[in-house]
Amino acid sequence: MKITRLQVLSADEHAFVQALAEGWMPRGGVPELFGADAQLGAFLDDTLTVISPLNRKLIKLLMQVLDDSTLPTHLSTYTGLKQHDRTSVLHGWIHHDNPLARSAVQGLVVLIAVGWTTHPDVVAVLEPSMRCRYGR
Numbered sequence: 001m002k003i004t005r006l007q008v009l010s011a012d013e014h015a016f017v018q019a020l021a022e023g024w025m026p027r028g029g030v031p032e033l034f035g036a037d038a039q040l041g042a043f044l045d046d047t048l049t050v051i052s053p054l055n056r057k058l059i060k061l062l063m064q065v066l067d068d069s070t071l072p073t074h075l076s077t078y079t080g081l082k083q084h085d086r087t088s089v090l091h092g093w094i095h096h097d098n099p100l101a102r103s104a105v106q107g108l109v110v111l112i113a114v115g116w117t118t119h120p121d122v123v124a125v126l127e128p129s130m131r132c133r134y135g136r
Contacts, residue, residue, distance in 0.1 A: 013041075
């Protein structure tokens with residue numbers, strides 16, 4: 001997959017967002033749009049250009065920590081996990097006992113979810129039930 005020119009994210013961070021998108025939105029459903037196919041890494045990169053430098057650094061740090069957090073348990077970064085394992089690990093993060101950890105991951109998922117819902121394939125499915133016009 002070709003990576004568009006990144007403004008904020010490193011190539012590793014972009015790959016993490018793409019992997020997170022795959023864990024969050026696997027193939028199937030309506031529309032059948034795999035999270036990574038929605039180019040959510042590029043969407044998040046663009047989104048991060050308009051937030052404060054401190055918050056941008058914190059989000060990037062969170063992504064680096066999460067990607068490496070599976071090394072002790074899976075002997076692989078999150079990015080290197082198979083699709084099924086990504087989904088399982090993400091589920092664990094979203095339901096973590098620590099509210100700060102849980103909220104951090106949920107916030108990151110919300111950001112990529114916004115990107116997914118504004119993808120043209122998803123907009124075509126959602127638009128009939130929405131009165132406003134939106135999308136990318």
